[in-house]
Amino acid sequence: MGFEKFGQSGYLSQTKVTPLISYLEKGVVVGTRCKNCRKLYFPPRADCPDCRKSEVEWVPIDGKAKLITFTQVYFAPPAFEQSTPYILGLAELDHGLRVFAPISRDIDLKELKPDLELVLKPKQAGEGVFYQLEKPA
Amino acid sequence: MARVAIVGVGHSKFGKRSDASLRELAFEAYSDALDDAEIESSSIDGSVVCSATHYDKQRSPAGVVAEYLGLNPKPTFNVEAACASSAVGLRTAWSLISSGLHKAMAVVGVQKMTELPSRDIQELMGRAGDVMWESPFGTTMPAYYAMYATAHMARYGTTEEDMAAVTVKNRKYGTKNTKAMFQKPVSIEDVLKSRPVSTPLKLFDCCANADGAACLLVANATKARKITDRPVWVAGLGLASSPMALAGRHGPMTSFEVTKNAAKSAYEMARVKPSDIDVAEVHDSFSITEILNYEDLGFARPGRGMKLLKDEETALGGKIPVNIDGGLISKGHPVGATGASQVTSVVQQLRKEAGDVQVDGAKIGLAQNIGGIGMYAAVSILKA
Numbered sequence: 001m002g003f004e005k006f007g008q009s010g011y012l013s014q015t016k017v018t019p020l021i022s023y024l025e026k027g028v029v030v031g032t033r034c035k036n037c038r039k040l041y042f043p044p045r046a047d048c049p050d051c052r053k054s055e056v057e058w059v060p061i062d063g064k065a066k067l068i069t070f071t072q073v074y075f076a077p078p079a080f081e082q083s084t085p086y087i088l089g090l091a092e093l094d095h096g097l098r099v100f101a102p103i104s105r106d107i108d109l110k111e112l113k114p115d116l117e118l119v120l121k122p123k124q125a126g127e128g129v130f131y132q133l134e135k136p137a
Numbered sequence: 138m139a140r141v142a143i144v145g146v147g148h149s150k151f152g153k154r155s156d157a158s159l160r161e162l163a164f165e166a167y168s169d170a171l172d173d174a175e176i177e178s179s180s181i182d183g184s185v186v187c188s189a190t191h192y193d194k195q196r197s198p199a200g201v202v203a204e205y206l207g208l209n210p211k212p213t214f215n216v217e218a219a220c221a222s223s224a225v226g227l228r229t230a231w232s233l234i235s236s237g238l239h240k241a242m243a244v245v246g247v248q249k250m251t252e253l254p255s256r257d258i259q260e261l262m263g264r265a266g267d268v269m270w271e272s273p274f275g276t277t278m279p280a281y282y283a284m285y286a287t288a289h290m291a292r293y294g295t296t297e298e299d300m301a302a303v304t305v306k307n308r309k310y311g312t313k314n315t316k317a318m319f320q321k322p323v324s325i326e327d328v329l330k331s332r333p334v335s336t337p338l339k340l341f342d343c344c345a346n347a348d349g350a351a352c353l354l355v356a357n358a359t360k361a362r363k364i365t366d367r368p369v370w371v372a373g374l375g376l377a378s379s380p381m382a383l384a385g386r387h388g389p390m391t392s393f394e395v396t397k398n399a400a401k402s403a404y405e406m407a408r409v410k411p412s413d414i415d416v417a418e419v420h421d422s423f424s425i426t427e428i429l430n431y432e433d434l435g436f437a438r439p440g441r442g443m444k445l446l447k448d449e450e451t452a453l454g455g456k457i458p459v460n461i462d463g464g465l466i467s468k469g470h471p472v473g474a475t476g477a478s479q480v481t482s483v484v485q486q487l488r489k490e491a492g493d494v495q496v497d498g499a500k501i502g503l504a505q506n507i508g509g510i511g512m513y514a515a516v517s518i519l520k521a
Contacts, residue, residue: 007273011264043270043384069291069390071283072336073275077263078256080275085333088280090383090390098384100271109336114291114389130273 007130008102009079016046019058024122024129029063031097032056042097063120065091065099065133072109089133091118104134141231142361142368143519144241144354145174146481151349151469152318159188159198159249160205166350166474167206167245174354174364181354183212183239187226187246188473189219191261192253202245212239217473219265220422221508222246223351224476224515228374230355241356241364246477250346258346265510267382279343279423281383281510283335286425288390290337293440295428297337301328302446303424304341307460310453311467313493318347318469328424342424347469351477353484369484372501373407373518375399381512391440395514396433396505403503403516404435411435414457414518415499416486418479420507421464430505431459434516453494461494479504480517487521 004013005021020043023030031042036053042061047054070089073080080086087103089112099120103112118133147169149162157165163186171177184206186199195201203213218225223246230242250258266276289295305325311317323341331340361368377398380386388394404410411434419430428442436457437445445451451459462468462482465475483502485491491499504517 006269008275010273011268015269043382069284069288071280071287071338072333073277073280074333074335075259075279076275076277077259077272079260079263083275086275088274088276088284090284098386100274100382100384102274114288128273 005127005129008083008125008128010128017044020044021129023058024131025124027122029061029120029122029131030058031061033059040095040097042093042099061120062094065093065118065120067091067112067114067116067118067133068098069114070103070112087112091120091133093120099131102132104132107135140358141234141371142356142358143371143480143484144356144361144364144368145170145176146484147173147352148316148478148481149350150316151347151471153251154348155251157348159193159195159247160201162249162348162350163202163245163247164205166247166352167243170243170352170354176364178207180364181208181211181241181243183233184208184243184245185216185226185230186213187216187223187244187477188248189222190215190217192248192250192472194252202247208243218513219509220420220470220472221476221506221513221515222473224504224506224517225376225513227353227355227371227476227480227517228376228515231371231374234355234357240360241354244353244355244477245350246352246474247350248471248473249348250471251348270382270384277335278510279335279338282423282426283338284383285390285429286337289425289429292389292391295443297329298325299428299443299446300337300342300424301325303421303427304328304466306446306452307421307464307466310461310494311463314463314467317463317467318345319467338423338425344422344465344470347471349469349471349474351474351481353477353480367488369487370520371517372520373403373409375401375403375406375516377402377514379512381510392429392433393507393511393514395511396430396507396516399514399516400434400505403518407518409501409518413501414503415501416461416483416496417457417459417503417505418462418482419459419505421460421466422470422507424466426507427460427464434503434505453496458496476504476506476515479506480519483519487519
């Protein structure tokens with residue numbers, strides 16, 4: 001239990017990576033690293049499919065992000081209707097990792113283009129906790 | 138390799154079918170296919186029922202469909218691969234027939250979508266993505282494809298007008314298809330003025346949820362020759378998978394690796410190349426998807442999809458006519474039925490029974506079906 005807090009409206013509650021929630025609440029974005037082969041996973045995974053080991057450690061993820069693509073959603077699932085329009089983005093992080101995340105409401109659609117530098121930061125809203133793409137400081 | 142043929146095809150009217158239940162839609166397509174093959178159920182030794190079952194009120198619909206078609210006690214089961222369910226159903230039947238376990242099977246693609254209240258549909262659409270990592274941010278089916286559109290526009294200069302031209306082309310051919318949900322043409326202006334769904338996609342860039350069924354009767358070579366003198370041979374089948382999470386995919390998001398991988402397998406198995414294809418049905422769930430499909434299937438070089446369209450090479454009379462049955466954009470998209478519907482149109486072309494939209498001398502046809510947000514893709518190549 002506990003993972004239902006992930007996102008603006010979560011669907012799942014039970015997973016081995018629930019500790020992500022408390023890291024995000026403390027203001028840190030984390031992934032997991034396989035203790036055996038050292039492969040880094042973000043979003044975090046409890047299991048490494050490469051070496052089939054399930055011992056992972058939590059590691060902070062550098063938030064430096066470069067936008068790959070985005071869309072502004074007008075027609076939304078029921079739980080999100082009150083928030084439309086909102087922007088979702090896909091961005092590249094270090095080490096070839098990618099993140100799918102909402103883009104901060106402080107950023108206008110017109111400002112967005114592929115390759116734009118952004119930063120991935122933890123965010124709390126209502127009961128939910130997640131990460132979002134924001135303007136660099 | 139044992140040869141497998143399609144010996145009959147059937148198709149219900151697609152659209153808002155408030156007159157018919159799931160099993161009745163399946164019956165329309167199945168009965169149509171039996172008529173087409175001029176056989177009775179006694180010639181069929183099993184059924185593969187294909188639907189994205191989360192839309193169905195009936196759990197495990199193969200049970201009632203096989204019963205209603207009069208196919209008990211022969212084997213039946215469901216195949217689900219979201220929007221690619223019945224293309225995967227064809228692959229399943231091919232394998233069962235090639236193995237010798239079956240001689241002739243009915244692949245029944247069916248979906249009943251409009252009975253669900255629109256809020257339920259919206260809720261289901263919200264879970265089309267990875268429910269652990271992406272759906273909690275309010276993803277939708279159009280949003281995912283819209284992100285590919287944004288990337289393709291930025292990298293290659295594809296415009297909203299180019300995408301609108303896909304809808305205009307397909308809706309033009311939809312006017313000739315009496316089974317299509319929409320049979321009226323639209324203009325570029327109509328598409329551009331339609332309401333935003335997920336930028337840059339607008340309402341008329343999107344296919345519509347629909348009810349409907351399509352059926353393929355598939356048989357081994359011996360049986361096929363007994364049934365018909367116009368078998369259409371399954372020459373190549375490709376199926377591939379891709380991470381469901383967008384963040385798990387690679388590259389600049391201007392193409393679907395999953396389609397490229399499925400196409401490579403299908404071309405190799407059929408021993409043909411993209412330029413050998415005479416007619417194609419591709420997955421135009423959204424206008425942008427058709428442009429990406431041209432490139433991913435090798436009909437156009439990367440970034441040149443819109444040029445192929447503008448040069449009218451994908452129109453009737455062009456080098457490679459695409460979706461000249463109207464595509465999903467005209468026919469509607471009863472998820473589980475779509476793959477079989479595409480194959481039905483290709484079969485009709487190869488048999489020279491496509492009427493107003495017949496491609497002269499069509500001998501090799503291709504159908505490409507994407508599942509969900511691109512986690513599955515199936516490419517089927519057929520030969521007359």
